[in-house]
Amino acid sequence: MPTMIPRRRREEWLLTLPTFFWLTLFFIIPTVIVLAIAFKPAAPHGGFGEGWTLRTLMELGNPNYPAIVFRTLWISAVATALCILIALPVGYCLARASRKWRQFLMLLVVIPFWTNFLIRIFAWKQVLHPEGILKKTLVALHLVAPDATLLYNAGAVMLVMVYTYLPFAILPIYAAAEKFDFSLLEAAQDLGSSRLGAFYRIFIPGIRRGLLTATLMVLIPALGAYVIPDIVGGPTSEMIGNKIAQRTFVDRNLPHASALTGLLLVTVLVVTGGLYVLVRMRKIPRALGRSLAATGTGNLTTTAENTAPVTPESIADLVAEEEKNKEENAEEDAT
Amino acid sequence: MRKLIPIVIIAIIAIIVFSSGKSETQKILRIYNWADYVSDDVIKKFETEYHCQVVIDTFDSNEAMLAKLKAGATGYDIVVPTEYTVNVMIDDGMLIKLDPAKIPNLKNIDTDYAKLMRDGKMEYSVPYMVSVTGIGYNPEKVPDFTPSWSIFLNESYKGRMTLLNDMRETLGAALKSLNFSINTTNDAELEEAKNLVICYKKNIAKFDVDEAKRGLVTGEFFVVHGYNGDLQQIIEEAPNIKFAIPEEGTSMAIDCMVIPVGAKNVDLAHAFINFIHEPENCAATMEEVCYASPNTEAVKLLPEEFRQNEAVFPKKELIAKCELIEDLGDDNAKYTKAWDQIKSAE
Numbered sequence: 191m192p193t194m195i196p197r198r199r200r201e202e203w204l205l206t207l208p209t210f211f212w213l214t215l216f217f218i219i220p221t222v223i224v225l226a227i228a229f230k231p232a233a234p235h236g237g238f239g240e241g242w243t244l245r246t247l248m249e250l251g252n253p254n255y256p257a258i259v260f261r262t263l264w265i266s267a268v269a270t271a272l273c274i275l276i277a278l279p280v281g282y283c284l285a286r287a288s289r290k291w292r293q294f295l296m297l298l299v300v301i302p303f304w305t306n307f308l309i310r311i312f313a314w315k316q317v318l319h320p321e322g323i324l325k326k327t328l329v330a331l332h333l334v335a336p337d338a339t340l341l342y343n344a345g346a347v348m349l350v351m352v353y354t355y356l357p358f359a360i361l362p363i364y365a366a367a368e369k370f371d372f373s374l375l376e377a378a379q380d381l382g383s384s385r386l387g388a389f390y391r392i393f394i395p396g397i398r399r400g401l402l403t404a405t406l407m408v409l410i411p412a413l414g415a416y417v418i419p420d421i422v423g424g425p426t427s428e429m430i431g432n433k434i435a436q437r438t439f440v441d442r443n444l445p446h447a448s449a450l451t452g453l454l455l456v457t458v459l460v461v462t463g464g465l466y467v468l469v470r471m472r473k474i475p476r477a478l479g480r481s482l483a484a485t486g487t488g489n490l491t492t493t494a495e496n497t498a499p500v501t502p503e504s505i506a507d508l509v510a511e512e513e514k515n516k517e518e519n520a521e522e523d524a525t
Numbered sequence: 526m527r528k529l530i531p532i533v534i535i536a537i538i539a540i541i542v543f544s545s546g547k548s549e550t551q552k553i554l555r556i557y558n559w560a561d562y563v564s565d566d567v568i569k570k571f572e573t574e575y576h577c578q579v580v581i582d583t584f585d586s587n588e589a590m591l592a593k594l595k596a597g598a599t600g601y602d603i604v605v606p607t608e609y610t611v612n613v614m615i616d617d618g619m620l621i622k623l624d625p626a627k628i629p630n631l632k633n634i635d636t637d638y639a640k641l642m643r644d645g646k647m648e649y650s651v652p653y654m655v656s657v658t659g660i661g662y663n664p665e666k667v668p669d670f671t672p673s674w675s676i677f678l679n680e681s682y683k684g685r686m687t688l689l690n691d692m693r694e695t696l697g698a699a700l701k702s703l704n705f706s707i708n709t710t711n712d713a714e715l716e717e718a719k720n721l722v723i724c725y726k727k728n729i730a731k732f733d734v735d736e737a738k739r740g741l742v743t744g745e746f747f748v749v750h751g752y753n754g755d756l757q758q759i760i761e762e763a764p765n766i767k768f769a770i771p772e773e774g775t776s777m778a779i780d781c782m783v784i785p786v787g788a789k790n791v792d793l794a795h796a797f798i799n800f801i802h803e804p805e806n807c808a809a810t811m812e813e814v815c816y817a818s819p820n821t822e823a824v825k826l827l828p829e830e831f832r833q834n835e836a837v838f839p840k841k842e843l844i845a846k847c848e849l850i851e852d853l854g855d856d857n858a859k860y861t862k863a864w865d866q867i868k869s870a871e
Binding site: 255321440 | 586595596613726729731732736745855857861864869871
């Protein structure tokens with residue numbers, strides 16, 4: 191039979207083999223082990239017992255969980271949305287900046303990585319310290335009450351999350367924006383679109399792959415966050431990650447920790463899959479573009495649409511068409 | 526670039542060869558201990574006397590330590606669990622039986638304390654330090670302080686207080702203030718304690734173990750639930766901080782040195798236990814970590830001022846109100862459940 195497989199196919203298989211082996215050994219097998227432990231009975235002093243059970247899965251019906259899952263979802267979703275909202279203009283400016291400026295700005299984005307992640311979170315504790323300069327300034331400006339606390343609440347968790355994950359949103363958006371043909375924006379403006387309208391209707395749909403990557407790069411680690419809510423979160427900002435840590439270290443209930451990990455994995459898969467399908471159907475960028483255009487530059491663009499025979503949407507369609515063709519070509523090349 | 530690669534490879538091999546060569550001549554004693562719980566001078570003295578290197582890893586709760594060992598962490602020669610966890614480890618066959626002939630300094634151990642332990646004959650464990658939990662506070666910010674757990678119900682310090690992120694200690698504080706046993710398995714009593722902790726929770730900034738005490742110095746927190754020695758260490762740096770043991774009583778813990786199964790240097794570990802209980806070494810450690818060791822000879826060597834410090838050596842009548850935390854086996858689940866409800870309560 192092997193002789194039946196075309197040579198190119200075989201080479202491809204051989205080439206993917208090391209990656210496949212690596213992923214199996216260090217990703218698939220550990221994940222399966224973790225999930226399998228969820229079906230083992232818990233031993234009273236840690237570890238797990240003999241045999242198999244479904245009891246742990248039933249225990250996921252714990253009435254305390256929905257609140258934690260909901261909190262994890264909304265904190266992650268808001269943090270992701272904020273990251274994208276900040277990263278979009280930053281990525282756009284980076285791609286349009288001159289070479290010299292671009293290098294300088296990129297350096298500013300990347301420099302925080304030179305410092306350890308934990309140290310940066312601890313630095314935030316100093317910034318938000320109740321006796322710190324920021325707090326004192328805010329109190330002096332009558333923006334917060336003197337006894338308000340900036341730390342140890344969901345807001346602090348979100349702030350530090352946005353700060354930590356922002357580069358992960360900027361980099362893919364920048365990478366996509368760099369490949370974007372900015373003359374399309376000029377064309378849209380020639381056709382009567384406003385600058386902002388062109389940004390929302392042409393630029394955003396044009397970089398939607400980068401947007402998807404950026405969303406996933408922020409959302410997935412945010413859903414599994416543990417250190418940030420542990421350090422800057424308060425008694426009511428516990429997330430799934432903290433619960434998994436508690437089950438592992440304090441309760442020594444490995445099966446339960448595994449079951450929760452499974453729950454987190456399913457959440458991530460559902461969210462990722464959902465986003466992917468939505469973007470594939472091109473619903474997100476256009477819906478986003480439309481709603482933003484309606485709020486921000488609605489009047490201008492609608493008048494533009496009325497007068498211009500070619501609308502910015504038609505360019506967006508053209509861009510999408512072109513990209514789709516490119517993808518198809520690429521897929522053909524690959525096979 | 527290409528020329529660099531072989532140089533880097535040679536350098537890596539050289540490092541591996543030299544470092545492994547080093548470990549053959551010099552033994553490494555690996556200790557798994559609580560943070561800030563040894564005297565660096567005493568450790569250095571041990572290293573020079575026994576021509577070895579001491580490596581210390583730290584944990585912040587017995588449960589975390591046990592979870593790590595159960596998950597397969599090996600290679601520790603000495604572990605310093607609290608007495609109730611020692612019993613779990615003995616029952617699970619995780620400890621090596623000690624050879625008393627190699628630890629002549631066992632004679633210095635105060636039998637009054639040893640009697641409190643299930644392993645009172647010190648077959649598997651040797652007491653290291655005794656601690657009690659209490660409240661560290663800043664008297665400038667909390668002028669109306671009274672030594673009672675009820676401080677956590679005081680709304681004027683809302684957001685400026687912390688409780689230990691430890692279910693037995695924090696539920697224990699609530700149980701004590703309700704005049705119940707710290708080791709209760711009575712559902713109604715636990716329910717009452719749980720509701721009390723939920724009331725405490727509304728006023729605290731967070732559940733924490735190691736960071737809160739530093740927040741006391743920087744002015745971040747005014748009232749911190751913590752271990753006496755930890756807070757005493759802070760007081761040495763910032764004398765404006767005070768420590769008090771609540772009048773309702775509190776939990777007392779005896780941390781012990783044990784040798785886990787799988788230890789690589791059993792003889793060296795015995796030597797270390799003996800070395801620590803050498804009166805002068807033990808006294809030096811006590812002064813550094815600010816905990817009391819049940820070593821009668823060592824206590825005699827301490828300066829009068831230190832021996833009078835009630836945060837380190839609490840009054841006898843307060844000790845009478847303290848209880849040792851016990852391992853509750855299957856009933857631990859009751860505490861876990863209550864703790865879950867506390868954590869998720871709004």
